[in-house]
Amino acid sequence: MTILSSHQPFQIMQTDMRKIIQEKLPISQKRILHKLVQAIVREEVLDYTWGKSTNDGKSLYIKPSHNIIIKVPIQHTYSLGQMDIEDPIIIEKENTVHPIDTPAQFIEELIGTRSSESGNLNQLKIELENSVINDALALTAAKLRQGGNISESTLDYLQKEQSSNASFSPLVFLEQWVIEGHTLHPCSKTRLGLSENEVMVYAPEWGSxxxxxxxxxxxxxxxxxxxxxxxxxxxxxxxxxxxxxxxxxxxxxxxxxxxxxxxxxxxxxxxxxxxxxxxxxxxxxxxxxxxxxxxxxxxxxxxxxxxxxxxxxxxxxxxxxxxxxxxxxxxxxxxxxxxxxxxxxxxxxxxxxxxxxxxxxxxxxxxxxxxxxxxxxxxxxxxxxxxxxxxxENPEKNLTNEEIAVPGAALINTSPVTGKVLIVELIEEWSMRKGISKESAAADFIQEYASTLIPGLINLIVKYGISLEAHLQNALIIFENGLPSKLSIRDNGGIRILEERSSAFIKKGKISNETNLLTSEPLDLYKMFSHAVIHNHLGEIIVRIARELKVSEALQWRQVSDVIQFTLDDLKTRMLHKEHADHFEQELFSTRTYLKSLIKMRLSDAITENMYVSAPNPLIQGGKENIIESL
Known part of the structure; x- marks a missing residue:
């Protein structure tokens, strides 16, 4: 079997390419539409209510205005508000009923009801249409580059490749196979300014x-x-x-x-x-x-x-x-x-x-x-x-041949080696190796993963007032012998720094605050952690595991909660950090988390000023309370 890697170009007739893209467009329209609906609901952009559907399932009723109702059938909901949306999405308007098939259609229905925002909504519509096209291109690239599946695991394959080829980068390989992109933003594939040909020349998913x-x-x-x-x-x-x-x-x-x-x-x-x-x-x-x-x-x-x-x-x-x-x-x-x-x-x-x-x-x-x-x-x-x-700095520079740098985003994408979602593949291997159920393996794996991801981030917040934007794109998990062992973090752009707590390590005025990196509010540190780590990182991984393997979300969040509590308890034993650890604990185990409101920020043009909405806290609902104690 051959996997087309980053180093192997492929040839295909333009007519065949166009045919595949056209086949993928309806899929991408649905994918981006569902992301848009989720963002609108979770970010509370529009009013909505819950109700029952005709098939005994749940439905969302979104009400842009008093005479318009958009009905969204929901198959399943998750702890942080994610939804598995079914088709069709229906709009009832002026005694007519018709389906909404594209994100552009959805936005068009909003423009007439929100005239004060029509300019920004029109621009959002353009961005969504572009995101659909580029999503279809990404799906096309994945189809064209994919060979056939082989028997060995993804990490074993990557380890062998890097051992036999000094120029082979497992990190590049994995990043260039990330098709999904940003999991929370409906404009995840927007690339305004690039032609379709330029996307195929320069985009990572084309193995460029x-x-x-x-x-x-x-x-x-x-x-x-x-x-x-x-x-x-x-x-x-x-x-x-x-x-x-x-x-x-x-x-x-x-x-x-x-x-x-x-x-x-x-x-x-x-x-x-x-x-x-x-x-x-x-x-x-x-x-x-x-x-x-x-x-x-x-x-x-x-x-x-x-x-x-x-x-x-x-x-x-x-x-x-x-x-x-x-x-x-x-x-x-x-x-x-x-x-x-x-x-x-x-x-x-x-x-x-x-x-x-x-x-x-x-x-x-x-x-x-x-x-x-x-x-x-x-x-x-x-x-x-x-x-x-x-x-x-190159994250692979000091790694051994037994270590693989895995971007968090790769874990929720399909591996070209096995054809499975990578995090699912890793849990299934764990289940077979340990001789335990997939549900137990999922809980064990998340415990190991959270123990790698979380303690250093919390120590940095509590001791030094620094909160890193450790979401799926910025966080690289170093795997050794199939297990997560250390966290690498890139990109200082989204960091939040509480000046009073870090002042012993940096001269006042040294950091420019033109992009709002500095704060005097400890709550800002939690908001960053909440959105990047709870929602964007662990939340998306846990939902993917629950969806793919049909296992309990609550058991996984219990593992995360235990890791957080253990880390905070350790910090609280030291008088120097006890007060800050207590404060952070109160935020982490409060009744709510914070989700960055990406659509609201877009509509208000607030790019560097973060806006958040409240969301449920799975660390309580599935962690410290109401949890089944045994599998």
Whole structure:
């Protein structure tokens, strides 16, 4: 059997490709419509009531206005409010009844009832339609790349591949097979600005390779940052890619200029073609920007604009891309370029100081960055944010051949090796190996997983007032011999820092707060943990296990609750941390959790100001209370 990996291109006739895409479109319309309905209900965007359906099941009745009712048949509901939606979704309006088949139809029905938001709703409709198309493209890519299933497990396959091929990256392999994308956002596949062909060229699910353009930038129009004692972005790139130095110097000296007066910013080829050539013409003509006559091969990861090299000893890069994905354009702000290394310094200092955190979490440093900086302005584009990049530590650099870095998002996606959802495959293996039921295996596995994910994050919050955005896309779980063993975290952009608690480890004013990273409210730390860890991470994994294996959610949440309680009890034995641990415990085991309201944020254009709604707390409902004690 052959699995088409990231390194193996495939050929197919355009007519056949178009046929597959058209076959996938109705599936994608339903997938995105269901995500939209779930988001609207869970985020309380519209009024709704529950009732019984004709088949003795449950139905949701959404009421956009007094004379419109949208009926949504529900097969099953889960602890955090997720729903298994059935078809058809029906709208009753002006004595007519008809089905809603697409997210665009759903939004069209809302526009007339919410005229004050019609502009934002129209824009959301465009984004949803784009998400549908790209979801269909992703499903097409998965079909075309899939070979046949083999007998060995996914982790065994990845371990053998990396042992026999030094350039093979299990992380890249897994990330490029993540088809589902963001689990909570209906615009999970929105890529406004890219054509369908460009998606097939650059998107990770197509097993793409991207030839990054090293762009020489004059020091007079640039600003760079780095971690304390670290190397600049230019030096990192030149060291990682030895051939680049000769090309860099040759290109500069050929123009009778001095290489010492330039640095290098890595630019995504789409960004260079569509943004740099158009909006930085003045700098290109003046030789303040000089494209180097070579490229650097990288492979796109889940986030599209973050890329991995062909060598696990080399660094990852995060590039600017003037393309809207989910709710925002994926540029890299000067604030992020500055804060990335500063926050990495802070986390590394804490890790060196605190053995418990060091043993639990590996912080993937954003070691250096750079961006365009000039007094020149352009009305249609922020020049500083669109010519910028960050260098990130490679999460596979220090792993042994027995260790595999698994992105959380890969666990709820189908493995191309076995054709099974990866988390289901792992639990079934556990069940067979231990000779126990799948329900017991699921509970055991979640206990091990939560013990890897949670303690370090809670220690960081309680001791230092730092809450990481450890959702499925940012959290990498290191597996060893089939078991989770350590957590790696990437991306400092969504972090929340309580200044008073972390002040001993960082100078006041060092962190820029232009993107609202700093807070004076301890509740903000819990809100971040609640959305990222309880809802987006564990909530989505547990729902997938419950749905696929038909096992109890409550038993799994009991394991999570026990891990949290054990971690807090340990912290409470130390007087220095008892008060903060008590406070965090009150929030964790209160009657509610917090879910980020992504649709409300989109409709209000609140991109950096988080908005939350209350949601049930499974740590109580399925954890500390009302739980069956034995299997």
């Amino acid at each position: 390779k991207v030839d990054i353009i090293p762009l020489a930038i004059h020091k007079s129009i640039s600003s760079f940052s780095k971690i304390t004692g670290g190397s600049s972005m230019t030096d990192v790139l030149l060291k990682d890619h030895r051939y680049l130095e000769e090309a860099f110097k040759e290109n500069i000296t050929r123009l009778h200029l001095e290489p010492e007066e330039y640095d290098i910013i890595p630019v995504h080829p789409w960004q260079y073609e569509h943004t740099v050539k158009k909006h930085y013409r003045t700098e290109l003509k003046q030789k303040l920007l000089i494209p180097i006559d070579t490229t650097i091969p990288y492979q796109p990861l889940i986030s599209f604009r973050s890329l991995a090299p062909n060598n696990r000893m080399q660094h990852h890069i995060k590039t600017a891309l003037n393309v809207q994905m989910t709710s925002a354009k994926r540029i890299v702000s000067p604030t992020s370029v500055w804060n990335g290394p500063v926050i990495s310094d802070l986390l590394n200092t804490i890790s060196k100081h605190d053995l418990e955190i060091n043993n639990s979490i590996n912080f993937l440093s954003e070691s250096s960055g750079g961006h365009y900086q000039s007094n020149r302005k352009e009305a249609s584009l922020n020049l500083e944010k669109n010519l910028s990049a960050l260098i990130r």
